[in-house]
Amino acid sequence: MSAEAGGLEDLVDPARSAERPLSVAVLMLQPACNMACSFCVTEDGFDAIRFDQALDLLEELTARGVRSIVLGGGEPLVWPGDLLRLAGEAKSRGFCVQVGTNAIRLPHGFEELDCIDRWVLPLESADPEVHGRMRYRPAGHHALILRRLEALRRVGKSVTLSTVVTAVNAAGVEDLARFLEEYHAHAGNIHAWHLYRFLPLGRGGASNADSLAIPEREYLAACERVTERGLGFRVFRRADMYHSRTVEFFWSEGGVLRSGSEAWARADTGSAPESPR
Numbered sequence: 070m071s072a073e074a075g076g077l078e079d080l081v082d083p084a085r086s087a088e089r090p091l092s093v094a095v096l097m098l099q100p101a102c103n104m105a106c107s108f109c110v111t112e113d114g115f116d117a118i119r120f121d122q123a124l125d126l127l128e129e130l131t132a133r134g135v136r137s138i139v140l141g142g143g144e145p146l147v148w149p150g151d152l153l154r155l156a157g158e159a160k161s162r163g164f165c166v167q168v169g170t171n172a173i174r175l176p177h178g179f180e181e182l183d184c185i186d187r188w189v190l191p192l193e194s195a196d197p198e199v200h201g202r203m204r205y206r207p208a209g210h211h212a213l214i215l216r217r218l219e220a221l222r223r224v225g226k227s228v229t230l231s232t233v234v235t236a237v238n239a240a241g242v243e244d245l246a247r248f249l250e251e252y253h254a255h256a257g258n259i260h261a262w263h264l265y266r267f268l269p270l271g272r273g274g275a276s277n278a279d280s281l282a283i284p285e286r287e288y289l290a291a292c293e294r295v296t297e298r299g300l301g302f303r304v305f306r307r308a309d310m311y312h313s314r315t316v317e318f319f320w321s322e323g324g325v326l327r328s329g330s331e332a333w334a335r336a337d338t339g340s341a342p343e344s345p346r
């Protein structure tokens with residue numbers, strides 16, 4: 070890829086674009102985060118995307134016919150740029166705008182923001198203690214997510230949930246499915262639930278692999294038990310969050326926008342979409 074500062078020529082791999090249509094673009098706005106998670110696959114080795122770069126990217130994606138974006142990180146709500154303004158710019162161009170966030174620093178009235186179509190929130194367990202063992206700082210995050218879900222329920226705003234399946238929470242995935250099923254029965258606003266397999270990468274995942282990793286068969290079995298329930302919303306199995314036929318990641322490195330999925334996975338910067346958290 071070209072190293073020309075600020076250039077967009079690296080955004081599109083013509084060969085890959087010809088192979089398959091890109092349907093979702095995930096913008097890794099920056100690596101920083103205001104939370105600490107045991108399984109975090111994010112590294113610190115990439116830059117914050119500049120606001121002007123993000124606008125250029127929206128133009129590029131529009132030209133490619135991409136209609137859906139996820140604004141993620143790290144944590145997008147601590148991005149130095151103006152997230153809500155960027156969301157508004159994307160919305161005005163006709164994108165379906167999703168924000169993948171840990172939900173800690175949401176603005177007052179977040180649930181009614183017209184510039185965001187869907188929030189992507191993390192929930193690791195129906196059990197606050199288990200959730201807290203995986204998302205251990207700040208404390209009380211499980212209760213915060215429940216409050217966020219209640220706010221979204223009140224206004225009928227769409228939400229996607231994401232769960233990283235590890236040795237800590239795998240046994241409770243069915244309980245979580247039951248919890249989400251009951252929530253959705255009266256809220257009706259769950260768009261999807263993503264079940265990610267833990268990857269031993271990044272600032273948390275690499276060092277905590279011994280306590281978090283599970284065999285693939287256990288991950289698949291946990292997903293199977295969930296899908297057998299026939300939940301009233303879509304459940305996605307994401308065995309490798311970095312490899313998707315229709316999702317592409319965009320990040321900044323050395324002042325240059327980069328893109329890819331396989332390339333992102335190979336890079337030392339590797340991070341996970343909190344979305345698709």
Ligand code: SF4
Pocket residue numbers: 102103104105106108109110111142143144171343
């Ligand atoms: S997993 Fe997400 S919320 Fe947790 S530390 Fe990493 S970027 Fe932050």
